[in-house]
Amino acid sequence: MAKALRVDPRDGVATLLNDALAGEVVTVGEGADAGSFLLTTDIGRGHKVALSSIAPGDPVVKYGxxxxxxxxxxxxxxHVHSHNLxxxxxxxxxxxxxxxxxxxTPSASTTTFEGYVRADGNVGTRNEIWILSTVGCVARTAERIAAKAVALxxxxxxxxxxxxxxxxCSQLGQDLEGTRTIMASLACHPNAGGVLIVxxxxxxxxxxxLLAAIPASRHGMIRTLTTQASGDEIAEGCALVAELAELAKTERQTVGLDRLVLGVKCGGSDGLSGLTANPLVGRMSDRVTSAGGRVLVTEIPEIFGAEQMLMNRAASAPVFERIVEVVNDFKRYFLDHGETVSENPSPGNVVGGITTLEEKSLGAVQK
Structure with missing residues (x-):
């Protein structure tokens, strides 16, 4: 007997937890709330099945x-999918x-973690050496240095x-500034115990x-290499990485969760992502933020259709207004370039059971 999961009592669809064939009995819920019905067609794992009749033009509800x-x-x-939704x-x-x-707020026993405290006060969860290339021309050089330096x-x-x-290269104005800003931010990342700029x-x-855009407090853990001025850039780069690794030796320290910053994003979603991994990440995010830490959400277009859920968690009305501005600014960008705001999900998402961007976003924001 196949099983399906209904996320919210208001849902008109449930998600199959395993492949099921037409005529097979599917159970939904447990105990007093359990129910069952016959499938009218084959439905794959992660795909949606209708729990009741839905008329053309009526909303299809999932996650409430x-x-x-x-x-x-x-x-x-x-089966509820692209052919009827x-x-x-x-x-x-x-x-x-x-x-x-x-x-x-979580209990006192869960408000600390073991991290690497940096000179600028930020805390990393790893202690790595990062190699940053200033230009695409030396990208392969940076990769070769990293590959050889691992053994050293x-x-x-x-x-x-x-x-x-x-x-x-061949960048000007805001375009160049954008590249430089991102690189300067990478050089300041607390997971980087040392940085080699190539x-x-x-x-x-x-x-x-680029160095001028990086705070002076980080300069002690940065080394640079200009390949046009080097006789053997790979050997010199490896030597600089070895030097940085020696400087980066340090021990983890017990620090509060208020100093932890997490980043979450969408990747490879299917019909089960919003029911399994994403809610788990969401619980962890709640623990971190309730202790004063921060969680960064990326890929704003992949919250379209679920943005109100996040907006309602804003710390204040001004923060809410800023979120509205960001979301609508992204939407206007799509529209100004002749694209729809719903140009998602990807073919892989669809194969996995996701039909619309609303569904994908509602699963994604569980994080």
């Missing part, structure tokens, strides 16, 4: 929120701040990684200008 509207009559036990997303929206309570430093640090990109020498994104 609409994930789109029905495009044709949907009978109980039928469409997105309801269009353009920018007006939002209302309706604050909701967030998680309570052994387990004295948690790893050696190259962060490369195709930019840094440049070519003739690029727009000059090492000197």
């Amino acid at each position: 929120y609409p994930i789109g509207t029905a495009t044709q009559p949907i009978a109980p036990g039928a 469409k997105t309801g997303l269009e353009g920018t929206l007006a939002y209302r701040f309706d604050p909701v309570a967030t998680a309570s 430093v052994g387990d004295s640090v948690d790893g050696v990684h190259a962060f490369t990109h195709p930019h840094g 440049g070519l020498g003739c690029e727009e994104n000059q090492i000197r200008a």
Whole structure:
């Protein structure tokens, strides 16, 4: 007997937890709330099945929120997917701040972690050496240095990684400033116990200008290499990494969760992501933020259709207004370039059971 999960009592669909065939009995819920029905068609794991009749134009509800509207009559036990469900997303929206309570403060036993405290006061969860390339021309050089240096430093640090990109040359104004800002931020990341900046020498994104954008408190753990001025850039780069690894040796310290910063993003979602891993990450995020830490959410377009849930968790009305501005600004960007705000999910998401961006977003914001 197949099983399906209904997330919210208001839902008109449930998600199959395993593959099921037409005519098979599917159970939903447990105990007094348990129910069962016959499938009218084969439905794969992670895909949706209708729990009741849905008329054309009616909202299809999952997670307690609409994930789109029905495009044709949907009978109980039928597969609900791209053939009978469409997105309801269009353009920018007006939002209302309706604050909701967030998680309570965790117990004292869960308010600390073991981290690496840096000179600037930030705390990392790893102690690595990062190699940053100023320009795409030296990207491969940075990667080769990282690959060879791993054997040199052994387990004295948690790893050696190259962060490369195709930019840094023929960039001007805000374009160049954007690249430099991102690189300066990477150089300040607390997971980097040491940073090697590799440049070519003739690029727009000059090492000197990049260093000027990095706070002086980080300069002691930064080394630079200009390949056009080096006889053997790989050997010299490896030597600099070894030097940084020696300088980076340190011990973990017990610090409060208020000093932890986490980053979460969407990746490889399917119909079960919002029921399994994402809620777990969300519980962890609540613990961190309730203790004073921070959780960063990326990929703003992948909260379209679920943004109100996050907006209602804003710390204040001004913060709420800033979130509204960011969301609608992203939507206007899509519209100004002739794209719809619902140009998502990806083909892989669809194969995994996700039909609309609303559904994908509602699963993603569980984090």
